[in-house]
Amino acid sequence: xxxxxxxxxxxxxxxxxxxxxxxxxxxxxxxxxxxxxxxxxxxxxxxxxxxxxxxxxxxxxxxxxxxxxxxxxxxxxxxxxxxxxxxxxxxxxxxxxxxxxxxxxxxxxxxxxxxxxxxxxxxxxxxxxxxxxxxxxxxxxxxxxxxxxxxxxxxxxxxxxxxxxxxxxxxxxxxxxxxxxxxxxxxxxxxxxxxxxxxxxxxxxxxxxxxxxxxxxxxxxxxxxxxxxxxxxxxxxxxxxxxxxxxxxxxxxxxxxxxxxxxxxxxxxxxxxxxxxxxxxxxxxxxxxxxx
Amino acid sequence: xxxxxxxxxxxxxxxxxxxxxxxxxxxxxxxxxxxxxxxxxxxxxxxxxxxxxxxxxxxxxxxxxxxxxxxxxxxxxxxxxxxxxxxxxxxxxxxxxxxxxxxxxxxxxxxxxxxxxxxxxxxxxxxxxxxxxxxxxxxxxxxxxxxxxxxxxxxxxxxxxxxxxxxxxxxxxxxxxxxxxxxxxxxxxxxxxxxxxxxxxxxxxxxxxxxxxxxxxxxxxxxxxxxxxxxxxxxxxxxxxxxxxxxxxxxxxxxxxxx
Amino acid sequence: xxxxxxxxxxxxxxxxxxxxxxxxxxxxxxxxxxxxxxxxxxxxxxxxxxxxxxxxxxxxxxxxxxxxxxxxxxxxxxxxxxxxxxxxxxxxxxxxxxxxxxxxxxxxxxxxxxxxxxxxxxxxxxxxxxxxxxxxxxxxxxxxxxxxxxxxxxxxxxxxxxxxxxxxxxxxxxxxxxxxxxxxxxxxxxxxxxxxxxxxxxxxxxxxxxxxxxxxxxxxxxxxxxxxxxxxxxxxxxxxxxxxxxxxxxxxxxxxxxxxxxxxxxxxxxxxxxxxxxxxxxxxxxxxxxxxxxx
Numbered sequence: 001x002x003x004x005x006x007x008x009x010x011x012x013x014x015x016x017x018x019x020x021x022x023x024x025x026x027x028x029x030x031x032x033x034x035x036x037x038x039x040x041x042x043x044x045x046x047x048x049x050x051x052x053x054x055x056x057x058x059x060x061x062x063x064x065x066x067x068x069x070x071x072x073x074x075x076x077x078x079x080x081x082x083x084x085x086x087x088x089x090x091x092x093x094x095x096x097x098x099x100x101x102x103x104x105x106x107x108x109x110x111x112x113x114x115x116x117x118x119x120x121x122x123x124x125x126x127x128x129x130x131x132x133x134x135x136x137x138x139x140x141x142x143x144x145x146x147x148x149x150x151x152x153x154x155x156x157x158x159x160x161x162x163x164x165x166x167x168x169x170x171x172x173x174x175x176x177x178x179x180x181x182x183x184x185x186x187x188x189x190x191x192x193x194x195x196x197x198x199x200x201x202x203x204x205x206x207x208x209x210x211x212x213x214x215x216x217x218x219x220x221x222x223x224x225x226x227x228x229x230x231x232x233x234x235x236x237x238x239x240x241x242x243x244x245x246x247x248x249x250x251x252x253x254x255x256x257x258x259x260x261x262x263x264x265x266x267x268x269x270x271x272x273x274x275x276x277x278x279x280x281x282x283x284x285x286x287x288x289x290x291x292x
Numbered sequence: 293x294x295x296x297x298x299x300x301x302x303x304x305x306x307x308x309x310x311x312x313x314x315x316x317x318x319x320x321x322x323x324x325x326x327x328x329x330x331x332x333x334x335x336x337x338x339x340x341x342x343x344x345x346x347x348x349x350x351x352x353x354x355x356x357x358x359x360x361x362x363x364x365x366x367x368x369x370x371x372x373x374x375x376x377x378x379x380x381x382x383x384x385x386x387x388x389x390x391x392x393x394x395x396x397x398x399x400x401x402x403x404x405x406x407x408x409x410x411x412x413x414x415x416x417x418x419x420x421x422x423x424x425x426x427x428x429x430x431x432x433x434x435x436x437x438x439x440x441x442x443x444x445x446x447x448x449x450x451x452x453x454x455x456x457x458x459x460x461x462x463x464x465x466x467x468x469x470x471x472x473x474x475x476x477x478x479x480x481x482x483x484x485x486x487x488x489x490x491x492x493x494x495x496x497x498x499x500x501x502x503x504x505x506x507x508x509x510x511x512x513x514x515x516x517x518x519x520x521x522x523x524x525x526x527x528x529x530x531x532x533x534x535x536x537x538x539x540x541x542x543x544x545x546x547x548x549x550x551x
Numbered sequence: 552x553x554x555x556x557x558x559x560x561x562x563x564x565x566x567x568x569x570x571x572x573x574x575x576x577x578x579x580x581x582x583x584x585x586x587x588x589x590x591x592x593x594x595x596x597x598x599x600x601x602x603x604x605x606x607x608x609x610x611x612x613x614x615x616x617x618x619x620x621x622x623x624x625x626x627x628x629x630x631x632x633x634x635x636x637x638x639x640x641x642x643x644x645x646x647x648x649x650x651x652x653x654x655x656x657x658x659x660x661x662x663x664x665x666x667x668x669x670x671x672x673x674x675x676x677x678x679x680x681x682x683x684x685x686x687x688x689x690x691x692x693x694x695x696x697x698x699x700x701x702x703x704x705x706x707x708x709x710x711x712x713x714x715x716x717x718x719x720x721x722x723x724x725x726x727x728x729x730x731x732x733x734x735x736x737x738x739x740x741x742x743x744x745x746x747x748x749x750x751x752x753x754x755x756x757x758x759x760x761x762x763x764x765x766x767x768x769x770x771x772x773x774x775x776x777x778x779x780x781x782x783x784x785x786x787x788x789x790x791x792x793x794x795x796x797x798x799x800x801x802x803x804x805x806x807x808x809x810x811x812x813x814x815x816x817x818x819x820x821x822x823x824x825x826x827x828x829x830x831x832x833x834x835x836x837x838x839x840x841x842x843x844x845x846x
Contacts, residue, residue, distance in 0.1 A: 068727055
């Protein structure tokens, strides 16, 4: 994951063999594939715009990889049927790509890539061209599918939520550099640097340190060493409530509270409060509870 | 296939058919120095042929761009049975071999004309032949622009009280003018090099109905190759200038291939 | 514009077309068969006429495939690679559209003729190009050079390389990817370009008249036969020959017309695809007619 133009897709294409690296090697399963042409890498690649073969039916699209491998007709047929069933577009087998919706095309592209039984599945912004609702459904579906077929999958996205939801391991890439790699929760909680911190979710500054606004707590009275602040604005955003604060030292910050916590705080703009970082053990409760 | 074979073959093919021959024209034109080039292109018969070619081509380009606008307008805005046939007829001069085009015009407007109109061996015959072969350029250049032109703009202008002629002058013409200009340029470029359709009807009378291509042809037949190359160079230069200008007009007004 | 203009303009446009195109072309048909079908048949079945027809077909059979391969190759290079001088390649391919066919013929004579650049070398190796069959093929191929590129290149640019890359990741060699993915995608425009090329090669006159020497029964193509028949006061032969070429032209027009219709509807059904898909290339006669040099 990373912002657009950061080199994610290029990296994915290098892995697939569609581009060659200036330096470094590509290894899959311990095997050096750097000089191996794309067609011999045994990789499944899904393009952002799916790259459907427009002149072939869905069935022939999926069968393509097997046909160029000259597999027996019966085997191809069986395998394609199975895959179309798996991605739930069996009823569309004889349609042309132009007659499919975006989500259906996406699933066809996935089936096509899976047909060659790839060692690795590479997905380039697979949901980028879809509307929000379809994207959400496909994400869940992809996760389930992945559990069924268990192929190592590398997915490129610029969408934080999507990355957090589907990934077991997350690599943050920015301006061609790998910023951090690790489990999603780990990266979220312990970002290596400011960029990762800000990119992965909301961030604000307190005492010159970047924190997540939901890791801040607001007290109604001084005591546990909080910083004095004035409430500037309280914004209700459905489940969460955003409280903008003006700190005594003149800087600004904001805190993310749950609705319940905000009710408990019962503040209005102009109130004097104290703000501090939640202790690690309290961190996960801070959304629901105000430490008084 | 080895990586470099394809490009190498392509460059060879292009060189054999286009690069070397065109280079040979330029080189031959100046093979006896600039003086003989100048003599070749300024000798009376050459000047007469070039002048005739340019004047006829200009005339045809101008006339056909108006005719092209009318025909395009009818194709875009009018509905009548057989419109598709008419549309195909416009491309006919493009598909028809030029010598056949020349023959068709000779048949109808030559010595045996059923109408008694004989323009053979006359300059008007050249104009007729050029009008025939350049017709598709004139129509097809403006047609897409006209088709894209918002009909509502015209209607709005009318509703504001503009008369038909005002709508034409103030709304339609300014929008299609660049395309018309480009079409006229293409027609002109095509016309100055035209040979097959002109050769039969014009009679190739020196100083009267001999166009530049015919002059080049007769020079080459009498083995005056450097003179032929010199006149060719002039024609090529004119064509390149015109086509370059069309390119500028297209970029400037954003008309052209994109419909 | 107001409807009162409609009828006069329609009359004007159709009248102009009739006088300039329809009636002249029709009269050729009339003249060809004026003395009966048998006379026309006899005129085009003389040995010279048959030879001219055969020679024309032979030229088409050689020049069109050569130009097709060349055209697809140039299109692939221009669409797939960025390199300095690409515009130059592009311009040179289009050059024959801007140059009089007579000049093309002359230019070939200057290179391959007896006194031309390669004249001595060719004569020394016993190769005859000018005033011979190879010259006719070269002249025809040159004037028809741009058509395939003009048709295929925009389509190649429009479809991009993703489908080919997808084929590659699925295990296809670059040849397989070309044959099974690219070629079917450009099939229509290629057919269109080949049709235009064929029409041009069949009908070429100015370039061929210079390089062929127009020796009856030897280097006389059908267009040269027509001219020769007129010069030798054999109008029926000329008209009959013209009818053959005109019929071919009409077939070409029909093919092009049918094809551009089909193409338009295909594009329409794809309009819901990714953004790049909506920038459709022109129906083709327009592109070939309106843009010789500036792309």
